[in-house]
Amino acid sequence: MRVWQRWLPAAVVPLALAAATLTASLQAGAAVTLPEKSAAEVLAMIGTSDVRALSGTLEQHSELGLPELPRTGPTAVPGAASVLELLTGSRTARVYLDGPDKARLQLMDQLAERDVVLNGRELWLYNSADNSAAHAKLPVTKLPGAPGSKPARPAMPTPEELAQHLLAAIDPGTEVTVGQPSRVAGRSAYHLVLDPRSSETLVDSVAIDVDSETGLPLGVELRARGQAEPAFKLAFTELSLAVSDAGLFSFVPPPGATVKELASPAKPAAPPMPGTKRADPAMPPLPELPGGPAAGGITVSGSGWDTVIGLPPGTAAPGTDPLLAQATQAVPGGRAVSTALATVLLLDDGRVYAGLVPLERLQSAAMTR
């Protein structure tokens, strides 16, 4: 054998591997053919979706242009589950649903896990990093089974909840189209695209993948103007509609865990995870409907995607929270958080302006007041 023949495998094997990887990724993105449907029909599919039980893996990725929180090293916050964390980087979670009153969400961190378990009225939160659990007894909810009455809103919203929230914001300012069908979590899905007609907003488009069989939203993707990568992405990577093992939903705090009893919340809201501070006020708001008369000094200007919400003086004290000070930048008259999708302006007199618009629009809204 010649010398080059002996080196042949060393050249062929990497090439073959590269080819295999490429074909695998091409197959994943291969076009799917589905019967044509209008945007309204796809929307109706979501509305009539009657998936009661599922188990799956969710992947979420944010690319908002915020600095990433340290997850390892001396500055890492152990078990930090703040809303702020959802805004940077990516994470994986597993969800299990069985009917309206049994749910489990497992947020998978490296070498740790945070769990939210709901079984009937029993709500358990567990954090493996410090072995702490919290328990709450939920108030009896009206109409079990009605969509949206899911009592616990886990720290990471499911695509279902997000899609419903976004669809509520549809008004004449939005163009709704159905794009090329795609494949999400191994299922064929309709690709619903919401395009803001306004050119003022930072949001470029919102895309929702809807399962062609069940109408279950499989993924949500928010794109920002002037950014190639999606600013926010949440999608199933694995999904099974089989009923999960009932034992998954019965949670007993492990021996040795510190258990905290939480006061039952007055209204179903996202419960803070154990060991975390309050949610950061700088969380970008989801698109709000143009509100009616402003209550409590809250001003609303603009409409649809351009809405700017102004909060009265005394809402925020810029510079008190070191984490906040780190995430914000100084602008004339206050501090601002600029992300790819939303902007929050914190004025020195405590007024807060927020919207899915560039900073200049917030500043002009603050001026006109």
Add this chain to the structure above:
Amino acid sequence: MASELTVLFRRLRTWAMLLALAAIPILIAAAVKLTSRPATPGRGPLFLDRITQNGLFVAVTALVVSVPLFLPLTVGVVAGDTIAGEASLGTLRYLLLAPAGRVRLLLVKYTGAVVFCAAATATVTTAGALAGVALFPVGPVTLLSGDTIDVGESVVRSLLIAAYITVSLLGLSAIGLMISTFTDVPVGAMAATVVLSVVSQVLDNLPQLDWLHPWLFSHYWLGFADLLRQPISWTSFGDNALLQAGYIAVCGAVAYGKFSTKDVLS
């Protein structure tokens, strides 16, 4: 093959490395036992605070501690020594005089390194389990998900974790074997292998390089935590195995190319 393993395990160096690995869980267990101060939850290596309640956690803690450095270090020494060690001793020539062929020699050498990977992880796990049982109470084990499993199932999980880490180290062994064919200085091959494993882990921690992360052989090293969830998440096990197989294929092919064309002078 059998003679290769006998040579490997008759070496004083191999036993010294296995003993050092076994010392890690024993040290951890003794340190936790001797300090009166209870460990703060959430500080230090994973599960350190739980050891006092359940001795079975010693093995897992020891594995978490040894995966980033100690295991790659020992595996690097064994894998880097495979070909270069024979070459520097001047015995490679005689090995190739036998009609076995160079491919077979490579395979035998790699198998030896793989057996060492398994022995190394098994040593840490066994020593950890023994030290834990000897010094601390033993009871049902709490998983990351907050569910508890009984002792029998926890042993199964420990074995699964040991298997996972063994698989994780296969890629590194292949890299060591490949480097070993390029040099006659075994220390150089060992050092290069260990340095590569550290570099790979450093790169894995840089968020700016996240496109590269799934391709680093150390990317899934700490993924064995997925075996401690309820239900077990097999995704990382599969991804890890696939990635390591890729490294074995590429490094094996390069090692074959180099070794079969090499002029063996010593």
